[in-house]
Amino acid sequence: MQIIIFSVALISIIALIIGIFLGVSSEIFKVKVDEKVAKVRECLPGNNCGGCGYAGCDALAEAIAKGEAAVNQCPVGGANVAAKISEIMGVVADESVKMVAFVHCDGTCVNANKVYEYNGTKDCRLAASLPNAGEKKCSYACLGYGTCVEACKFDAIHIIDGVAKVDEEKCVACKACIKACPMKVIGLVLYKKEHKVVCSNRDKGKMAMDACKVSCIACGMCEKTCKKDAINVVGNLAIMNFDKCDDCGDCATKCPRKCIS
Amino acid sequence: MEYIVIIVSAALISNVVLSRFLGICAFLGVSNKVDTAKGMGVAVIFVILMATAVTFGINTMFLEKSGIFGLDLTYLQTIAFILVIACLVQFLEMFLKKFIPSLYKALGIYLPLITTNCAVLGVALTVAQDYSNFPKGMIYALGTSVGFCIAIVLLASIREKLEGNDIPESFKGKPIVLIIACLMAIAFTGFSNLNIG
Incomplete structure (x- = not known):
């Protein structure tokens, strides 16, 4: 009987000492967590995709709380999440497209x-x-x-x-x-957006024509057709400027190679 | 010289993972990348050394018959040791969170899992049973934990090379890792013919 009490007491004492030690060291090694970080992190989707340019949602939340990143930096959450975060941070979010x-x-x-x-x-x-x-x-x-x-x-x-x-x-x-x-x-x-250039070929006309049935041969027809100056041939490839383009589709109908969809 | 023999035999000849099959969970779990494997190896070295030092003290002072109570309490070894190990892991977690947060994040869930890494308890128990001399026990613990570190870093570097290789569908993921671990264990049996000392 005595030995049972003894062993129980011994283990309890060891556990008590460990408990006190851990309690004290948790006070010493306390890491201050910014409340904003936790709140912002809650709003983020948590995919950890890295699309924002940070290592993951945790890293972005930290950066937003510090003011290093924009409130609408998360491409996954879009305007919805940006609105929530801007409420927490007290900043007005820009419309993200x-x-x-x-x-x-x-x-x-x-x-x-x-x-x-x-x-x-x-x-x-x-x-x-x-x-x-x-x-x-x-x-x-x-x-x-x-x-x-x-x-x-x-x-x-x-x-x-x-x-x-x-x-x-x-x-x-x-x-x-x-x-x-x-x-x-x-x-x-x-x-x-309905009309986009569906080719990346930067070869000159003849070579591009041989390579693929729907390649851009840099003929410049789209450039001439466009009334808004929204499509230009740069380096043997048609490039669309989304700021100017109104999606009328004239370039797509005129394109002889059908490489604008 | 004797110390070198203990280290070599603990780290290579009877490697904790590959010939005694302890600590397999962390060995297979954290060996995706060499960097995290290194972090895990170092964390395990730290925990094993600290745990062995503390448990050796507890064992000789309280649990053995020659201790201050004069009672044979060695059957309490398992529970007392696991308490100490759990405490040390908690302490290590706090320490890393405060001073090396990047390593803390990289280890993730596997850091608290060191508590259940049987290599740690295994070393503490072996030292308590086989070594009555403190320095020798510590050297043995160092050798064993270095052996764990070597094994996990080796496996991680092999797994990194494996990425992008054409593995049959049924072997993808864990099965191929188990086969690699098995081949490594066979390779490590070669050390048993090593004649030192």
């Missing part, structure tokens, strides 16, 4: 010509380092091995017919695919 990712290439299996057959590992980063940047004749094309699909945490980009396609409804413009794409064919465009 919804953007989505867009693949500037339509080099599908039918459209794009191939120069050779590639049977190696299905990874764009690897294929991009091959001669001619992949099997497609166009060396600016989407390779279609799905490195962007892997990068996307929102199931918003898929390979359809050899080319990546973005689901506008699911896309949150976190830019993960843009960073992942070795060919740099993905960019941000306005949500629900």
